[in-house]
Amino acid sequence: MGTRRDAMKVAAAGMLGLPIAARAGAGAAPSGVCAQPQSAAPQWAQGNEGQRKADLGDGRYLNPIISGDYPDPTVLKDGDDYYMTHSSFDAAPGLLIWHSRDLVNWRPLGPALNEPLGTGFAVDLVKHGGRYFIYIPFMKAPWSKGLKDFANIYVIHADSIEGPWSDPVDLGIGGLIDPGHVVGEDGQRYLFFNQGKRVRLRADGLATAGPVETVYEGWRYPDDWVTENYALEGPKLFRRGGWFYLVSAVGGTGGPPTGHMVVASRARSVNGPWEHCPHNPIQRTKDKSEMWWSRGHATCVEGPGGQWYMVYHGYENGYSTLGRQTLLEPIEWTVDGWFRAMGGDLSRPLPMPPGAAVAHGFARSDNFAAASLGTRWSLYGSAPDEAGRVRYDSGALVLAGKGSGPANCSPLTQNVGDRSYEFSVELELVGEVTGGLLLFFNDRLFLGMGIDGTRMTSYRGGKASYWPEPAPPARKMHMRVVNQAQIVTFYYSLDGKNWTRHGVRSEVSGYNANTIDDLLSLRPALFAAGPGAVRFRNFRYRALP
Incomplete structure (x- = not known):
């Protein structure tokens, strides 16, 4: 210590x-609250x-x-x-x-x-x-x-x-x-x-x-x-x-x-x-x-x-x-x-207050060329000795598996603040592992997709869904999640060009603190569960209108 x-x-x-x-408007700001109709978006x-x-x-x-x-x-x-x-x-x-x-x-x-x-x-x-x-x-x-x-x-x-x-x-x-x-x-x-x-x-x-x-x-x-x-x-x-x-x-x-x-x-x-x-x-x-x-x-x-x-x-x-x-x-x-x-x-x-403006925020996309833990990404609920689960290798983030699924694997998450957005990633399974892409609130509430090389598992409401999505067996896959004003759609692809829309859409406004009694947020996550590892490449984030 x-x-x-x-x-x-x-x-x-x-x-x-x-x-x-x-x-967002013309003219100099008056002293006090700027005029804008209360109903204006x-x-x-x-x-x-x-x-x-x-x-x-x-x-x-x-x-x-x-x-x-x-x-x-x-x-x-x-x-x-x-x-x-x-x-x-x-x-x-x-x-x-x-x-x-x-x-x-x-x-x-x-x-x-x-x-x-x-x-x-x-x-x-x-x-x-x-x-x-x-x-x-x-x-x-x-x-x-x-x-x-x-x-x-x-x-x-x-x-x-x-x-x-x-x-x-x-x-x-x-x-x-x-x-x-x-x-x-x-x-x-x-x-x-x-x-x-x-x-x-x-x-x-x-x-x-x-x-x-x-x-x-x-x-x-x-x-x-x-x-x-x-x-x-x-x-x-x-x-x-x-x-x-x-x-x-x-x-x-x-x-x-x-x-x-x-x-x-x-x-x-x-x-x-x-x-x-x-x-x-x-x-x-x-x-x-x-x-x-x-x-x-x-x-x-x-x-x-x-x-x-x-x-x-x-x-x-x-x-x-x-x-x-x-x-x-x-x-x-x-x-x-x-x-x-x-x-x-x-x-x-x-x-605006006076003062020099610094460059605000940071890009949410990640080519995994350099580590950004603690700024862009963080592990959820991981013990202090688990930092070694994340390593960077030739433009890829390699996440070692843990647990049996999203609920107990300490996924890698990042905060986002847009009302509508999409994000995607390429993933490859290494060994006996399940990996995928989530919208993650906490270990009791999440949704997303995961593959284990033989089938795709869908997750909704913090558990594996009964929905048998007919995705092809694969150890490499591209996945994309679109959250358009809290209507969430999943997509997957074998080549990153031809995309298949997942058969189920979700309305996620209820994925919040008052539902689950935990003061967190719904955010993108990468997960790896099991004794193997998942190699992630080219995480891309984009805000939507």
Whole structure:
């Protein structure tokens, strides 16, 4: 646990591609919310491979700033630079760090966590004393060792944001989640948690210096509001104008669209007493007709030029399959020292913050010429000793088999954020193995195709389907999946030119967190099950209109 990791490498230029600017309207952006009819269909700019891009190229941006399943954002302002990471749950590698200079365009740097100890989520990225820290709650995974409670809090640290990052250090805190770091007026370091709990840290931030105590009672909404549950969580703290501000999430992160919300409290001392904002909630979805649902878990940050923003997550109305996406909303400070949200329901473009734009995002296609684990791809639910299952060989990705099928093979997945898209791959079986292409939510919910050399197995609803697709026996095959506004069609081919449409189509809007009670997303996946391996070539992704 004490050894240092290899330094993270900045994503290769071939992965990033070049964004293609597209105008969504004419004229300069007015100050405040840009006029656009509420009923108008959103029009995103296009980035790599047609993926939607927030920066419209005309002085405005349209949420999300990062599309796809990037929840629980934590944002660090470091001079003129901004860094962000998100919950990565069962992904290995995990905790992809992003860099921006304008809060809208973000480029990936690489993963901070190569070997998760369990399910990692709702972290806090901070800088103190010239060193970077990420405080991480880990929940138990089937293979995890040493985790005794519902969640254990660990920390990793680095002298550079690009690493190398340390191995996780156990803080000895169990049963709490959602750490939020702050330095008090006394110069002491503290971590706040869900349920209004707090602990003092040692000066180096790598151990506790006192007991866990309750120091905050959250703001309560009216009992007749329709939420998932109260769930006081996600504390993020900052200091401004002689006040400590404590921004929390209440209402539950899933469930009814009107549940999750952003609330704020403040105090002159980190020890309280805390007073609640008179216009709580700062942000909340009020009606299911709005474009973004379940908005919460906000980090407040001063943007370039002095304008403040909240960065938080939300589900897209009608596309919960994409997971909780990263949203950016301007806030204004009132004369009495509170702040208000200024973006409305975020269905309309907003003025771009000033600042230089970095190349946004990365290409989802992969010719497997170089490794991109932790940026483009990650293994789902894999134990730390499984990294060797993935290797690169002469323009191919070779995935060693595991388990007996998609449910227990730890497939290779990647997040996507488009409403409609298609992806394809060539695959070849090596030895006794079943391999194929999936849309994968978790080990209980997926759909796709797999071959074992003698027949094709279809998967729907998280299991092998009764449908006997009459695909020819083959050890090499091209496969393609088309997700057109949540209507999914499969295709297969022996030569990559003559394609056969699979006999069954699927409607997949129900493949979401409220169905399966897991906060993930439906995403492309490559799988290999059994004692052999599968050689994959030429993964191609394309957004569709």
